[in-house]
Amino acid sequence: MAEPRSLGVPAAGLVLLVGASGSGKSTFAARHFAPTEVVSSDTCRALVADDAEDQSATPDAFDLLQHLVGIRLRRGLLTVVDATNVQSDARAQLVSLARSHDLLVDAIVLKVPARVAVERHRASGRTFGRVPVERIVERHDRDLRRSLRGLRREGFRRVHVLDGVEEVDAATIVRERSWNDRRELTGPFDIVGDVHGCASELRTLLERLGWRLERDDAGRAVGAHHPEGRTAVFVGDLVDRGPDTPGVLRLVSGMVAAGTALCVTGNHEDKLVRARSGAAG
Ligand code: CTP
Ligand code: MG
Numbered sequence: 001m002a003e004p005r006s007l008g009v010p011a012a013g014l015v016l017l018v019g020a021s022g023s024g025k026s027t028f029a030a031r032h033f034a035p036t037e038v039v040s041s042d043t044c045r046a047l048v049a050d051d052a053e054d055q056s057a058t059p060d061a062f063d064l065l066q067h068l069v070g071i072r073l074r075r076g077l078l079t080v081v082d083a084t085n086v087q088s089d090a091r092a093q094l095v096s097l098a099r100s101h102d103l104l105v106d107a108i109v110l111k112v113p114a115r116v117a118v119e120r121h122r123a124s125g126r127t128f129g130r131v132p133v134e135r136i137v138e139r140h141d142r143d144l145r146r147s148l149r150g151l152r153r154e155g156f157r158r159v160h161v162l163d164g165v166e167e168v169d170a171a172t173i174v175r176e177r178s179w180n181d182r183r184e185l186t187g188p189f190d191i192v193g194d195v196h197g198c199a200s201e202l203r204t205l206l207e208r209l210g211w212r213l214e215r216d217d218a219g220r221a222v223g224a225h226h227p228e229g230r231t232a233v234f235v236g237d238l239v240d241r242g243p244d245t246p247g248v249l250r251l252v253s254g255m256v257a258a259g260t261a262l263c264v265t266g267n268h269e270d271k272l273v274r275a276r277s278g279a280a281g
Contacts, residue, residue, distance in 0.1 A: 002166035008158065009106050011175040012076045014069065014098040016156075018085040018147070019110030020140030022117030022133075024168055028110060029082045032173040039068050041083035053128060062090070066097060073101040078175065086143035088154065095155040104178065107151060109161040110168050114141045182262070185231065193235040195252075196268070197242025202251065206232070214254070220247070223254035224261075236266025 009015045017025040029038040042052040044064040049057035065083065072079040085091050091107075098105035114137050121133045128136050151159050162168045190209050195202050199221075203213060206224055211232075214223035224232075234252055239245045255261035265273075 002164070002170040004170045004172060005162075005167065006172045006174045007106075007108060007160045008174050008176045009108075010078070010104040010157070011177045012078055012181060013103040013157075013178075014073060014094065014105040015078070015080045016085045016091060016094055016105065016107045017080065017082050017110065018091070018107050018144065018151075019112065020086065020114065020117050020137050020144055021084060021128075022120045022137055023110040023112040024120075024165075025082050025084075025110055028108075028168060028171075029080055032171075033078075033080050037078050038080045038082050039065055039072070041065055041081075044068070053126075055129070066093065069094065070097055070101075073098060073103055076103075084140055084143075086140050086147055088147060088150075091147075091154055099155065104157045105155065107156045107159045108171075109144070109148070109151070109159065111144070111148075111161060111163045112165055112168065114138055116165060117141075185262075188228070188230050189233050190226075190230055191233045191235060194237045194266075195234070195242070195248050196237055196240055197245040197248055199242070199244035199247030199251065201242075202248055213251075221251045221254075223258050224251065225258070226260065232261040234261060234263040236264055237268045238263075238266070239272050240268040 017029060019025050026040065026042070029040070041058075041061055045054060045057050045061040046052040048060040048064055051057070062083075065081070069079050069081060081094060083090065085094070085107075095105050114134075117137045118134055121137070127133070148161070160171075162171055190206075190211075192202070192205070203221055207213065209226075210228065210230075211224045211226050213221045214225070216222045226232075232255060238248045238252055242248075252261060252263055256263050
């Protein structure tokens with residue numbers, strides 16, 4: 001038996017299954033994901049042609065597949081594409097769809113020997129019209145091998161390659177929330193932007209909002225908490241312009257470290273990081 005391997009996928013994002021016909025994509029999808037999370041090219045083909053094997057319906061089926069995937073991603077739902085995805089242009093369209101929704105996309109490659117895939121099709125009695133199963137599987141297998149070399153440079157966050165039937169069977173899935181997915185936080189929030197080095201004004205503002213400042217032995221404000229459990233959200237541009245950028249950073253860093261504040265960077269922080277790393281401008 002292969003070692004059980006847990007594959008991390010984005011809890012909200014896109015997962016492409018990649019593998020020849022008969023490699024076990026639909027079986028894998030049914031085992032690890034809810035039926036509604038899986039968008040399958042066969043199902044789309046059936047919906048537009050009343051026949052999951054009608055290859056002439058492929059362009060329409062992929063239109064529908066992309067449409068469905070796009071709607072699910074817009075709604076922030078984990079979506080798994082069950083299609084061969086062995087051709088780079090098919091993958092590229094889905095990668096750019098995920099990007100356009102600012103979501104991550106992973107690939108799970110099911111690399112199963114062609115003879116196993118063919119045997120499985122024989123056992124299940126599945127046909128592809130007049131084209132012999134061997135021809136279909138061989139073509140997919142060739143496309144997959146060609147794809148594997150450059151796959152990691154196609155924009156996937158991760159490419160999980162399951163090499164052989166045992167690795168496919170032993171894999172488990174872990175859904176990973178991204179670090180900026182904080183939807184469990186419900187506030188109340190105090191949202192503060194553009195402090196721009198004005199440490200004194202920031203302290204005054206926080207105190208007026210009911211925050212209690214915490215000071216170090218030298219009397220410098222190094223943290224703050226709110227008796228009603230409010231959370232401050234700093235939405236960018238702490239630095240530059242005003243007289244006391246270090247004072248602002250000291251206070252806000254203390255609040256973030258203590259969990260009483262969240263902070264995202266603004267363009268002025270980006271500029272500071274660039275300057276400190278030696279970049280011009
Ligand atoms: N199968 C199997 N053992 C596995 C996985 C799959 O016997 N570990 C069988 C399935 O029951 C099915 C056939 O192999 O009859 C093909 O598996 P499927 O998951 O349907 O493969 P797909 O990759 O989804 O093939 P396609 O691209 O043609 O949809
Ligand atoms: Mg399938």
